[in-house]
Ligand SMILES: *[C@@H]1O[C@H](CO)[C@@H](O)[C@H](O)[C@H]1NC(C)=O
Ligand SMILES: *[C@@H]1O[C@H](CO)[C@@H](O)[C@H](O)[C@H]1NC(C)=O
């Protein structure tokens with residue numbers, strides 16, 4: 048309205064400039080009134096003035112001093128305009144009202160009003176009505192001065208709902224002040240513990256809300272208030288945010304984290320430090336496997352042991368909030384296995400490979416095992432596959448035979464463990480059995496089973512040995528040795544039994560073979576002919592070395608098994624059995640003898656015919672002369688001869704001269720000269736007293752010691768060993784030709800006669816008792832041990848007895864050379880050794896005839 052008024056009244060009025068300087072207004076000079084106010088209109092001008100309570104202010108009334116003026120005041124909210132001071136040309140007149148408006152005065156030489164100590168009541172509209180040029184052309188101005196009294200802000204103070212809020216809660220901060228003209232700006236400042244100051248919030252309201260308080264809000268707070276007049280700040284207050292505990296953090300020293308958690312080495316000192324952010328600070332409690340073990344942030348275990356493995360939990364507590372949080376870690380104590388790793392080697396993949404085994408159990412974690420040694424020939428991929436340092440208590444390395452060139456190798460297994468400073472090792476050696484595989488066979492005592500044994504001893508690892516035989520007979524692999532047990536009768540002979548032996552260090556399989564064959568017996572003579580009285584040896588031997596045969600048995604001519612007796616002497620080895628028949632007799636000992644044996648695949652026997660022959664009857668001898676050679680009649684000279692034809696052929700070995708007491712001449716008897724035997728002979732039956740002549744050439748003999756008074760008869764019989772010929776005709780001696788013998792020597796002859804009688808009696812006794820006293824008999828008639836047998840001649844004396852046993856074999860009666868007894872079994876068998884002869888000395892040495900050993904054949908394996 049004022050502008051409208053001005054615009055209408057002064058369309059070309061100059062712009063009024065306001066000095067907005069606090070409390071002052073500068074007005075432009077009013078224009079020359081004459082020209083611009085031809086219609087006598089009052090001029091209105093408005094200004095705003097801002098004062099501050101209790102401060103001074105000057106209210107201008109135009110730029111030049113008017114002739115007259117009137118200051119009026121209108122209280123806000125009222126219409127009334129009341130005079131404050133006026134000057135109508137006679138000096139200013141200050142009204143009482145002015146006392147309410149502060150200490151008011153007029154500035155000299157102007158109409159401006161100065162108020163010291165401006166009161167709030169002075170706020171309102173001051174109007175200055177000014178009059179100029181009253182004398183000439185009066186002009187009237189109305190100056191409206193709008194006075195605003197401002198109040199400065201007082202020092203604020205901060206109010207918070209809670210100086211210790213809990214993290215996460217909501218808080219407010221109110222910035223209170225008593226006085227101050229608006230608008231008022233509020234600024235909240237935050238000062239951290241470290242002194243950083245930042246504006247926390249700004250607002251034109253006095254309250255700031257903080258939702259979700261956090262620990263970063265901890266610190267000093269103050270607020271600053273500002274208005275158009277001034278700015279004031281409050282004292283600071285401390286905000287302590289209560290929080291926590293956070294999830295604790297556990298620091299393990301020494302720090303070793305594995306996928307299982309923390310680990311420590313046994314006997315180390317381990318420290319566990321627990322930290323959990325909290326206000327007020329946390330209280331800590333430690334748990335091991337859920338039982339409380341310690342209170343405080345740091346749990347230290349000196350010399351930790353494996354039994355200390357487990358879960359460690361740290362519980363942090365905020366005692367103010369009564370809140371808690373917990374963190375659990377698992378701590379594993381590593382400890383090494385006891386001792387050192389153990390190494391071994393074993394065959395694998397059917398003995399085509401070696402498996403090296405290394406094991407070291409116990410300890411935690413498992414030790415790492417690693418094979419070293421002669422592995423350079425081993426294929427790389429194999430080594431990679433098997434030889435990683437596995438954290439296992441066992442590791443196995445597979446080495447195929449092909450890669451192994453050395454038959455004696457050393458392999459070492461290194462075991463390492465985190466809890467040990469240095470690795471521990473073990474080693475193992477591999478080697479091929481030193482010898483070749485050996486095959487042999489034997490029979491169980493009761494002949495129930497035949498056992499084929501194959502062995503290849505030694506070696507590391509052990510070799511695999513298995514049997515393959517004809518007809519599917521065989522036995523799966525066993526280590527080192529293998530015995531194939533066959534029921535005695537089931538052994539087969541068509542193909543050999545082969546033992547295979549495989550060692551992982553050798554690519555090739557070794558073999559040895561056993562062939563089964565029925566035995567074949569041989570004898571030197573199928574028919575043995577011998578003269579009565581001698582000893583004879585029947586032989587029986589195996590043609591070859593066979594698989595186990597049973598003992599060779601002899602059966603005599605009566606079919607009973609022969610044992611060593613006085614009659615029979617049995618010499619026996621596994622390869623032969625010789626039967627000696629002693630003191631053969633024609634009827635008792637002649638006949639068929641049988642020698643037999645068998646083995647698992649067949650049996651055989653051979654018959655030997657023993658023919659015991661009497662010696663042929665010697666030719667007849669006849670006495671050609673029988674005479675007393677003296678008058679004493681105590682000696683008789685005999686002379687005899689062989690029949691002329693027989694004389695040429697021979698066939699006698701001696702003679703028996705006999706005499707017999709025929710009669711006694713009466714009266715001549717001198718009983719003192721008669722021996723006791725002769726006396727008995729007279730009484731008993733007549734006895735032939737014998738004299739043996741062992742010289743076939745002798746044809747005469749003198750018999751002494753005869754009794755002169757007795758009449759004798761004499762005869763001669765030729766002798767051929769045990770065979771005695773026909774006695775000749777008996778003759779009595781003729782009287783001596785010279786009848787006059789000196790009677791003196793008669794007595795001496797009588798003594799000789801007595802001795803002859805004794806000899807004759809003794810001979811008779813021996814002949815009668817020859818069975819009871821064979822030695823004497825042999826002495827007289829020949830025996831195996833006496834040299835006399837050398838004189839014995841045989842009709843077919845082509846074979847010369849060579850042995851001391853006095854065996855006589857008559858070549859003419861049997862075919863020369865050994866006689867063959869064919870085996871009963873159909874298939875001929877031999878023990879065959881394809882590439883090597885039997886070497887092992889299981890065969891009994893010749894002459895060792897007391898041992899009937901049943902083990903017979905060992906066959907050396909053929910390396911292949
Ligand atoms: C605020 O103003 C009131 C009334 O004007 C006065 O009485 C009081 O003293 C003032 N307070 C301050 C701190 O200036
Ligand atoms: C602060 O919170 C109070 C109540 O909690 C509410 O009345 C007020 O409006 C809020 N002020 C602001 C600035 O949000």
Ligand SMILES: *[C@@H]1O[C@H](CO)[C@@H](O)[C@H](O)[C@H]1NC(C)=O
Nearest residue numbers: 214215259260261262263264
């Ligand atoms: C507190 O301050 C730190 C550092 O300035 C910051 O990393 C963290 O996130 C803050 N926390 C909260 C809850 O705002």
Ligand SMILES: *[C@@H]1O[C@H](CO)[C@@H](O)[C@H](O)[C@H]1NC(C)=O
Nearest residue numbers: 335336354355356357358377
């Ligand atoms: C503690 O717990 C671990 C793992 O559960 C267990 O192996 C260990 O034997 C326990 N220790 C004791 C003393 O119970």
Ligand SMILES: *[C@@H]1O[C@H](CO)[C@@H](O)[C@H](O)[C@H]1NC(C)=O
Nearest residue numbers: 396397398513524547549556
């Ligand atoms: C093992 O080897 C033997 C002889 O070479 C053979 O007969 C047998 O079948 C093999 N066994 C396996 C399981 O390979």
Ligand SMILES: *[C@@H]1O[C@H](CO)[C@@H](O)[C@H](O)[C@H]1NC(C)=O
Nearest residue numbers: 571586587588618623624625
């Ligand atoms: C037994 O007879 C055999 C011939 O069959 C012979 O070689 C061996 O020497 C004989 N033994 C004795 C002790 O006479």
Ligand SMILES: *[C@@H]1O[C@H](CO)[C@@H](O)[C@H](O)[C@H]1NC(C)=O
Nearest residue numbers: 666667668690773774775776
């Ligand atoms: C031998 O003597 C016996 C009996 O005196 C007689 O029978 C036999 O024929 C004689 N032998 C010869 C060859 O004269």
